[in-house]
Amino acid sequence: MINFEDLTIKRLHEGYKKDEFTCTEVIKQTFARIKKLEPQIKAFITLTEKQALEKAQEVDKRINSGKELRALEGVPYSAKDVFCTKGVQSTGGSGILEGFIPPYNATAIRKVEEVGAILIGKNNCDPFGFGSSTENSYYQVTRNPWNTEYVPGGSSGGSAAAVSANMGIFSLGEDTGGSIRQPACFCSVSGLKVTYGLVSRFGVMSYGSSLDTIGAFAGTVEDLSVVLNVIAGKDEDDATTSEQPRINYLLNLKENLPKLKIGLPKEYFTEDVDPEIIKAVKKAASDLTKQGHTVSEVSLPYTKYAIAAYYLSGISEVSANLARYDGIRFGYSDQSGQDINSVYLNSRGKRFEDEAKRRIMVGTYALSSGYYDAYYQKAQQVRTLLKQDFERKFQEYDLLIAPVSPVLPFKVGENMDDPLKMWLVDAFTVTINPSGIPSLAIPCGFSDSNLPIGMQIIGPMNSEKLLLQLANQYQSITDWHLRKPRIK
Numbered sequence: 001m002i003n004f005e006d007l008t009i010k011r012l013h014e015g016y017k018k019d020e021f022t023c024t025e026v027i028k029q030t031f032a033r034i035k036k037l038e039p040q041i042k043a044f045i046t047l048t049e050k051q052a053l054e055k056a057q058e059v060d061k062r063i064n065s066g067k068e069l070r071a072l073e074g075v076p077y078s079a080k081d082v083f084c085t086k087g088v089q090s091t092g093g094s095g096i097l098e099g100f101i102p103p104y105n106a107t108a109i110r111k112v113e114e115v116g117a118i119l120i121g122k123n124n125c126d127p128f129g130f131g132s133s134t135e136n137s138y139y140q141v142t143r144n145p146w147n148t149e150y151v152p153g154g155s156s157g158g159s160a161a162a163v164s165a166n167m168g169i170f171s172l173g174e175d176t177g178g179s180i181r182q183p184a185c186f187c188s189v190s191g192l193k194v195t196y197g198l199v200s201r202f203g204v205m206s207y208g209s210s211l212d213t214i215g216a217f218a219g220t221v222e223d224l225s226v227v228l229n230v231i232a233g234k235d236e237d238d239a240t241t242s243e244q245p246r247i248n249y250l251l252n253l254k255e256n257l258p259k260l261k262i263g264l265p266k267e268y269f270t271e272d273v274d275p276e277i278i279k280a281v282k283k284a285a286s287d288l289t290k291q292g293h294t295v296s297e298v299s300l301p302y303t304k305y306a307i308a309a310y311y312l313s314g315i316s317e318v319s320a321n322l323a324r325y326d327g328i329r330f331g332y333s334d335q336s337g338q339d340i341n342s343v344y345l346n347s348r349g350k351r352f353e354d355e356a357k358r359r360i361m362v363g364t365y366a367l368s369s370g371y372y373d374a375y376y377q378k379a380q381q382v383r384t385l386l387k388q389d390f391e392r393k394f395q396e397y398d399l400l401i402a403p404v405s406p407v408l409p410f411k412v413g414e415n416m417d418d419p420l421k422m423w424l425v426d427a428f429t430v431t432i433n434p435s436g437i438p439s440l441a442i443p444c445g446f447s448d449s450n451l452p453i454g455m456q457i458i459g460p461m462n463s464e465k466l467l468l469q470l471a472n473q474y475q476s477i478t479d480w481h482l483r484k485p486r487i488k
């Protein structure tokens, strides 16, 4: 039996090299585990067992013929269902795309497959990334592996729950305002939101195109570095990707880390934040001072405007991006009416979830000619102020550390009848995306009730190397990331 709980990319590759197990065995046992756990967790909308086993046989052939292992050779992974996967249903978590089978792969999917990764399935998520608990999905509610009465966070809750329950080694996710970091935090795994433009968005269903970023979840920062090495970089198919010198994030992890100046923004440590979270994050900061870093309080005065600026910007873009789902071109089509207009109205009316409709309506309103200046334009001005807030701090400080979420994971159903309360849960993650900067969420403790707590390490544009290095140092002196849920 393979011990899935300690399985990392490195450990898996050692096993392949020493002939401890074959890739086919790994994939078979991965699906046996999924079949055992999935009825309680519900992290997947679609499983791809047949294709995965076929690929595993190809990988075994390569290994047996003595070929060098590629970066993600034989590594089982999953992807949030907003990624287009060739020949595999891709719903975005929404009913309107039920049955949609893309004819091509998203760039990030293509890149990981080119170096040998094996897709095991598509993860449940809030429709198009709209939500913070994965409860808005058309298909099912994913449960938190640490306590199945609780939500896994969102919108990429299926990805975080799958990695946390060791169903696959990593998962590709999308973060527009926290959808990688917050579920990573709720499920006690590591999750990276990259600098805008570092990873191609091609083939990923758009939420807010100026905010969307593609990243990953994994059990360790080391595994995240391997995945980032593969997916980062300029892409001809996405004009917003930036030309950056290639960095080997994995090799850099082992480099000597300089002594850093770290800021703790006081707006993230107020009395509205759960005291257990404040305690855990401050403890983590003090652990880092023992490594020679200095930590001091700083202020980001515009933080309080972030929720309003983020949601206005994001949902304005939603209203445009969701226009393409018309019941004609992709997925579900309701043909019960008499004319083309009723196809549009019935398909969209029946299959967009309430949260998608809410965002289309509010976004359309914010962009309408009479209100554009008051809402959308104002939001863009505030966005600049938020960005400047960070830029000023990064002139003095190398990195910032803050809680990922002001609240602990909450119970399934607890926030569902209060959409505004659900939006406020994102107070500490939506601040980042409007500025384009990267942030890495890692586990840093547990509450008395054994619910995960996470912190985020935030840095200036293109500082992924430093974020990963510091997080790796933290993971080498602590063991929060090694604790595993006991799923009953």
Ligand code: GLN
Residues within 6 Å of the ligand: 128, 129, 130, 131, 132, 154, 155, 174, 175, 176, 177, 178, 179, 180, 207, 314, 426
């Ligand atoms: N929870 C946030 C929202 O609903 C973030 C979503 C995301 O990053 N995709 O908008």
